Amino acid sequence: PALGVSWRSAAPGQGALRRAFGEPWRPIRVRERPMDAVALVSHSISDEDALRLAARNGCTQWQGMDSSLKFCLIAEGRFDAYPRTGPTSEWDTAAGQAVLEAAGGRVLAEDGRPLAYRKPSFLNGPFSAIGA
Secondary structure (H helix, E strand, C coil), rough: CCEEEEEEECCCCECCCECCCCCCCEECCCCCCCCCCCEEECCCCCCCHHHHHHHCCCCEEEEEECCHHHHHHHHHCCEEEECCCCCHHHHHHHHHHHHCCCCCCEECCCCCCCCCCCCCCCECEEECEEEC
């Protein structure tokens, strides 16, 4: 909302949608992975860590950005991955994960399984949000 843009998942199996203020909802989809895939990373990590995380997720470039906006930008096909090592809580990731998965992406924990919810602790471990 601060940017005048909203994202949401549609009905189950119906994809994800994006709307700029005053415009109708439009379907979005993750993009096919380009040769020079771009990862979104937190501003709070070093350039060295950002490059390492991007490369670990098959990305040759990275861009620093704050907030769960990263999930939605991948969902609409503007970026390719969001590797996260620092702590987040379930409420930081749940909505963005729903939109990204509805748009064809995935959010995987460090063990390669989908990021889980309703854990004994609300804290998430490291994860990667990825498009195609």
